[in-house]
Amino acid sequence: MFEELSNFKLRIPGKGRNLTGGERREARYGLSFISLWIVGFLAFTLIPVIATLIFTFVDLKITDGILNPLKFVGLQNYETLFKDSQVWNSLGVTLKFGLFALPVAILFPLLLALLMNSKSLKASTLFRSLFYLPVIIPFVAAVFLWGGMLNPENGWINQALAAMGVAQASLPRWVNDTTWVYPSYVIMGIWGVGNAMLILMSGLQGVPTELYDAAKVDGAGWWATFTNITLPMISPVIFYNLTLTIVELFQYFLVPLVVNHGTGEPGGATLFFNLVLYKTFFTYQSMSYGATMAWLLFVVILIVTIVLFATARYWVYYASESNR
Amino acid sequence: MTTQSITARPIVKRPRVPRNLRNGFNASVVTLITLGILGIFLSPFLYMLFTSLKSPEQMTQQGSPIYPARPATFEYQGEILDVYKVPLPDGSTKELAMLKPGRQQSTFVDPQNPNAEPIIWQGAWRSLERPWTWSPTWSNFTDVWEKINFPRLMLNTTFYAIMTEIGTLISCTLVAYGFSRFRYRGRDILFIVMISTIFLPATVTLIPTYTFFVQIKWVGTWLPLIVPAFFANAYDVFLLRQYFMILPRELDEAAMIDGAGPLRVLWSVILPQSIPALMAITVFHIVWAWNDFFGPLIYLSTKPELQPISVALSQFNGIYGTKPTLIQAGALMAMIAPLILFALAQRFFVQGIVITGVEK
Numbered sequence: 013m014f015e016e017l018s019n020f021k022l023r024i025p026g027k028g029r030n031l032t033g034g035e036r037r038e039a040r041y042g043l044s045f046i047s048l049w050i051v052g053f054l055a056f057t058l059i060p061v062i063a064t065l066i067f068t069f070v071d072l073k074i075t076d077g078i079l080n081p082l083k084f085v086g087l088q089n090y091e092t093l094f095k096d097s098q099v100w101n102s103l104g105v106t107l108k109f110g111l112f113a114l115p116v117a118i119l120f121p122l123l124l125a126l127l128m129n130s131k132s133l134k135a136s137t138l139f140r141s142l143f144y145l146p147v148i149i150p151f152v153a154a155v156f157l158w159g160g161m162l163n164p165e166n167g168w169i170n171q172a173l174a175a176m177g178v179a180q181a182s183l184p185r186w187v188n189d190t191t192w193v194y195p196s197y198v199i200m201g202i203w204g205v206g207n208a209m210l211i212l213m214s215g216l217q218g219v220p221t222e223l224y225d226a227a228k229v230d231g232a233g234w235w236a237t238f239t240n241i242t243l244p245m246i247s248p249v250i251f252y253n254l255t256l257t258i259v260e261l262f263q264y265f266l267v268p269l270v271v272n273h274g275t276g277e278p279g280g281a282t283l284f285f286n287l288v289l290y291k292t293f294f295t296y297q298s299m300s301y302g303a304t305m306a307w308l309l310f311v312v313i314l315i316v317t318i319v320l321f322a323t324a325r326y327w328v329y330y331a332s333e334s335n336r
Numbered sequence: 337m338t339t340q341s342i343t344a345r346p347i348v349k350r351p352r353v354p355r356n357l358r359n360g361f362n363a364s365v366v367t368l369i370t371l372g373i374l375g376i377f378l379s380p381f382l383y384m385l386f387t388s389l390k391s392p393e394q395m396t397q398q399g400s401p402i403y404p405a406r407p408a409t410f411e412y413q414g415e416i417l418d419v420y421k422v423p424l425p426d427g428s429t430k431e432l433a434m435l436k437p438g439r440q441q442s443t444f445v446d447p448q449n450p451n452a453e454p455i456i457w458q459g460a461w462r463s464l465e466r467p468w469t470w471s472p473t474w475s476n477f478t479d480v481w482e483k484i485n486f487p488r489l490m491l492n493t494t495f496y497a498i499m500t501e502i503g504t505l506i507s508c509t510l511v512a513y514g515f516s517r518f519r520y521r522g523r524d525i526l527f528i529v530m531i532s533t534i535f536l537p538a539t540v541t542l543i544p545t546y547t548f549f550v551q552i553k554w555v556g557t558w559l560p561l562i563v564p565a566f567f568a569n570a571y572d573v574f575l576l577r578q579y580f581m582i583l584p585r586e587l588d589e590a591a592m593i594d595g596a597g598p599l600r601v602l603w604s605v606i607l608p609q610s611i612p613a614l615m616a617i618t619v620f621h622i623v624w625a626w627n628d629f630f631g632p633l634i635y636l637s638t639k640p641e642l643q644p645i646s647v648a649l650s651q652f653n654g655i656y657g658t659k660p661t662l663i664q665a666g667a668l669m670a671m672i673a674p675l676i677l678f679a680l681a682q683r684f685f686v687q688g689i690v691i692t693g694v695e696k
Contacts, residue, residue, distance in 0.1 A: 035519070035520075038518050038519055038520065039518070039519070039520030039521065041514075041518055041598045042514045042515075042517075042518025042519070042520045042523060043514070043520060044514070045510050045511060045513050045514025045515075045518070045598075046510075046511050046514035046515060046523075046526065047514075048507045048510055048511055048566070048567055048568055049507070049511040049530060049567060049568040049573065050526070051567060052507075052564065052566075052567020052568055053529070053530070053533070053567075055567070056541065056545060056564050056567065057533055057536065057541055059544070060540075060541035060542075060543075060544040060545045060548075061536075061540055061541055063543075063544035064540050064541065064543055064544055067543065067544065127366070127369075127370055127373075130366055132359070132362040132363045132365075132366040132367070133363070133366050133367055133370055134363055134367045135367070139370055139374060140686065141682050141686070142374055142377075142378065143374065143377065144682075144685065144686070145378070145678065146377075146378075147623075148623045148627075148674045148675070148677070148678045148685070149627070149671045149674065149675075150626060150627040150629075150645065150646050150649070150667075150670050150671055150674065151627050151629050151646065152629055152646045152647075152649045152650045152653075152667075152670070153646075153649060153666075153667035153668075153670045153671050154380075156649070156653060156663050156664065156666075156667045157380040157381070157383065157384050157664070157667055158380055159663075160380070160383055160384070160387060160660055160663070160664060161379070161380050161383050163660070166395055166396075166660070167383075168379065168383050168402065171402070202377075203377075203380075207689065210686060210689040211689055214689060255535060256534070256535070259535050259537055262537065263537050263538065263539050266629065266630060270629075270650055270653070273654070286539055289539065293542075293543055293546075294634065299543060299547060302543050303543045303544075306539050306540050306542065306543055307540065309537060309539055309540070310537055310539070310540040313537050317535060
């Protein structure tokens with residue numbers, strides 16, 4: 013998918029001359045087939061994105077009629093936003109958790125994919141299916157299972173820790189403790205490993221075996237082969253996972269909404285940016301301010317994504333590029 | 337990628353172990369480690385199963401086993417007696433049923449030999465441990481069934497999954513066909529724009545979209561959840577387009593020479609060859625719809641009678657959060673349908689990801 017994005021070259025059929033009748037007919041058919049998506053894109057993506065931007069400059073309540081004249085307030089929403097410590101704290105919470113969760117979200121699926129791809133593993137198809145399995149479980153149910161596992165009194169994790177000799181008093185209180193709530197969320201997130209693992213596996217299987225044979229001839233050890241062949245060859249897939257994970261982590265809030273009931277407990281550690289946004293919009297019904305927050309998040313994510321894409325050419329390797 | 341950058345290593349002499357023996361050893365070690373990781377990884381399922389079968393009393397009892405159980409009892413002459421682990425004077429411990437408790441001494445009968453003389457035991461019976469017997473509490477499931485109107489929720493969720501499935505299949509097939517089999521100006525730009533929407537944070541479109549649905553009075557109905565599915569989504573279009581691209585064009589052309597129009601070609605040439613990709617989309621989508629939480633949460637929060645299982649389950653947790661046995665039973669009931677689907681169609685899940693992954 014990233015190859016499409018980064019190797020994009022504009023090809024316009026019939027550029028510089030008039031189209032023939034057949035080409036015109038082909039264009040008409042093609043455009044009418046994708047018209048469903050174009051309409052959907054305008055209605056559910058482009059216009060809403062622009063509307064969000066407009067909302068940031070007006071004072072709007074959800075109960076206002078759609079045809080009422082807009083009340084422009086200039087940059088007032090932005091002024092409030094920059095002074096709003098709750099917003100910046102919540103962005104800090106999101107970043108802090110993101111930095112904590114990102115390495116696990118990238119490395120754990122990679123480790124599993126390498127393990128699944130290992131020649132020494134018996135019954136790898138069965139293992140692959142079973143590691144994928146939790147992805148299909150309803151999100152809410154999965155959160156309850158892990159919530160039970162992490163229950164400080166009767167959860168299995170603390171029982172196992174106690175059995176290993178951890179003193180009763182020093183057992184973690186998991187989702188009720190500011191220190192342990194992020195590790196708890198990361199543990200819950202591990203169940204979503206399946207998709208990333210499968211994408212990485214198909215990336216690993218796509219590495220030409222000639223490269224490994226050549227490395228063997230050169231006497232390369234396991235680590236040298238991994239860092240010089242495997243990693244560069246699957247770097248597009250890692251890049252894809254990395255970008256998607258970062259975009260997701262910036263919007264993280266459903267787990268705290270369900271597990272800690274969106275209260276921000278313990279001690280405000282779970283007041284994620286999108287949780288504050290969700291409450292601003294749905295609980296306090298402040299549309300314009302919610303939109304301003306959404307726009308801030310969008311700009312932050314956009315900058316991070318652009319930086320990622322700009323650095324991609326230094327570390328993401330596209331096989332087809334060098335063949336051209 | 338060149339292999340020149342790999343630093344050559346001096347060849348280390350390894351002790352001579354027969355190759356197949358070494359491979360066999362590696363295989364068992366790797367497989368055993370993976371099995372261990374998998375065991376921990378899937379242990380919450382066992383936790384759920386055991387907890388959903390426990391009695392509420394067992395949850396609070398100290399020293400109770402992790403499996404559903406109750407303290408052992410023994411029926412003696414029409415009376416239910418509690419069984420204890422009694423240390424005997426000869427150093428062994430025996431499970432005995434207590435006939436008469438006393439402060440300094442108690443009377444026990446041996447369940448294995450009830451007709452023998454009762455045993456008098458010296459000591460405080462309150463210090464004795466009780467043995468547990470396996471005893472599942474099935475009533476947790478019937479409790480949940482009655483408390484959340486389970487059939488209604490299943491019906492709602494199935495309806496949501498089927499309606500959005502129809503929309504997704506029709507729209508994504510048409511759009512993927514338009515992106516893969518026709519040449520026209522702007523096609524590649526539009527395709528890039530579509531792929532980019534995968535990375536667009538949903539938050540930035542949420543407020544106007546929700547407001548719009550409020551204005552046209554769709555909030556509190558299925559429409560805001562179902563209608564957008566009929567306008568294609570980037571993931572499924574991408575997957576189908578990748579698949580259509582690898583299908584040979586000769587058959588299309590032959591059909592066109594025979595006078596078939598584009599829709600006819602799609603229907604009778606392309607779709608029959610694309611069953612694996614269509615199956616992959618179908619199963620992914622059913623699971624997605626079954627698990628979707630945020631959409632139904634915001635659009636159906638005022639209409640409990642329309643809610644799917646995921647939203648109902650989270651509200652159930654709000655009410656019965658202090659009863660883990662009910663919560664786990666509810667979670668188990670909510671995942672039965674996707675689990676069955678996965679067991680039947682798991683190869684299509686894997687296939688779908690391979691289609692998007694291999695042909696980057």
